[in-house]
Amino acid sequence: MPCFEVFAILSPMQAPQNFFPDFGSDYRFPAFEEAVLKYWRDQKVFERVLSTKDKRKLFGFYDGPPFATGLPHYGHLLAGTIKDFVPRYWTMRGYHVERRFGWDCHGLPVEFEVEKDLKLNGSLAIRDYGIDKFNEACRAIVLRYAGEWRKTVERMGRWADMENDYKTMNPEFMESVWWAFKELWDKGLVYQGKKVVPYSWRLTAPLSNFEAGQNYKSVQDPAPTVMFKLDSAPDEAILAWTTTPWTLPSNLALAVNKDFTYVKFPLLNPPATGGIKFAWVLRERAEGYAKELDITKEEDEKRGSALVGETYTPLFPYFASHKKQGAFRVIEGDFVSATDGTGIVHMAPAFGEDDFYACQKEKIELVDPTNAEAYYT
Structure with a gap:
């Protein structure tokens, strides 16, 4: 019977040797x-x-x-x-x-x-x-x-x-x-504590990251751009882009990158109501909104750090009372990218990990308006 385990003790001066036989290419x-x-x-x-x-x-x-x-x-x-x-x-x-x-x-x-x-x-x-x-x-x-x-x-x-x-x-x-x-x-x-995790509304149970990723695939989703009216300038709005429009009723903040430059442009077709005439967007992303903004006229520019702290009117009235506790304002987010959307991120801390931690850092209280079956309540 061949020896299946070989043990050797080498002194510091010994060179290692080949203890195993040579095997031919046809060895099974x-x-x-x-x-x-x-x-x-x-x-x-x-x-x-x-x-x-x-x-x-x-x-x-x-x-x-x-x-x-x-x-x-x-x-x-x-x-x-x-x-x-x-x-x-x-x-x-x-x-x-x-x-x-x-x-x-x-x-x-x-x-x-x-x-x-x-x-x-x-x-x-x-x-x-x-x-x-x-x-x-x-x-x-x-x-x-x-x-x-x-x-x-x-x-x-x-x-x-x-x-x-x-x-x-x-x-x-x-x-x-x-x-x-x-x-x-x-x-x-x-x-x-609280943590954002993958969740199955059909099973009414959280999933592991492994389970959530098993059937992961890229899909085409609607990605609306939404205007958030600034309190400090009622004729100005911040444009935020989202791939999860169903989370907009849970919006509690907007995130900008403090080192990016944001520009105010006139709206080509201002809405009939609300009085909004200008919108803020990341300079590098302005061309993508040439149909909505007059990007030939830069009315103003600010670093993201100058926008931090600005407050805005909630899209929906459901959680307007949270404004007194610091919600519905612009916060800093180093995860904000210059390659997607408007360079301004809609934040719904109950539904996104980045959103959750950024709002937690700013002491913005989380709200989750959905029940176990994912219906808004």
Whole structure:
């Protein structure tokens, strides 16, 4: 039987040597790998390694579990390789490393599988079906692909204890999480805050960035340009461009780049009402609005820093009372680009990450006028 693991100790003066034989171009590596796996399996090498280590000398390795309702893919192979390297290293250092495999049994992947099986569509349908019955259906399929996982983990040469696996749906596991959270709480390490995350109105649940990006694609969307009337000059407006017009009722601020130059131009066709005759736009973006602005007449120019602090009339009256707390004003945003739109960004902090952090910095209170199903309330 060939030797599958070679260990050598070199003195500082020794040159490294090639301990492995030369392989011809026709060598069948898959067959060699399978022979190694068979040897490990027949000789119970992994089990023997675990049994010979001193369990008083432990190295804890936490294996973030995959969803058992999905088949292993390339990303799992990459992560699994790293999860094999680290425990092997510490095992060779003389430590006992458990290497328990785990299964993530909670969350949208298993729920989505059950929804397909039961022909349900969305959270309201699940409630009508019965949450208890739905949970039981989730438990029943949670290890649907465990066999495929076992084959893949073994074939990639990873050592993992799949006989003593853990499942996040087990009461003892959930209780351990609650215990850990309470310890953090007791130490004052937990605080309540807000964060903008991807959200599914159909599932009425937040999504991970990975889930949100799985079917990501570029699409053509309407991008209206909106006039925001300045309080300091009622015949002037700031032009802001947005690709999410449905968030305009939630507008609480406008962002400019303090280092950009903004120019005031006359409107070619002023609106019949409101008295607005001039509009501010980033100089580099003015040509894109030649049909709306007389870009041959620069009435005034200002750095973005000079516009910061200007207040404006809310588009809608819903949150006008927030103006007293500092909303509906121009703020600074280093994320404002000179290559898109008007160089002035409409800010709806409940619906955009940049918006959220910029408004939070300015102490502008967040408002979210939508319910769990994404209807305006």
